[in-house]
Amino acid sequence: MLEASCHCGAVRVSVDIAPGEVTDCNCSICRRYGTLWAYYSPRKVRITPSQGATDIYMWDDRSLEFHRCKNCGCVTHWAPVDARVDRMGVNARLMELDVLRQARVRRLDGAVTGKYLDE
16 A cells, blocks of 8 residues: 655545656646646545545636645645546655656646657
């Protein structure tokens, strides 16, 4: 079990396996957040506490909820609004440094092409 948390520890994220790769996206929101996204099925991620500890921000087509800790402000994850979507992003920068060192960093041009720049 891999655990990650916001700075104050009020929001904890648990996943079964460490990410093999993380995404550094340059879209208008991700570059401002400074996140590295690890993608998982929502069924494989546990957020503690599950409700009430985060604020939600949505923009553009309002298909994603970006969650941040209400106390310290760290972005913890994004989740799809449509529950049928089987993918969510966990902010891997909340994971321990040794976990991040082992993950391949992929660069996504989310600002223009929507394609990975390292393919």
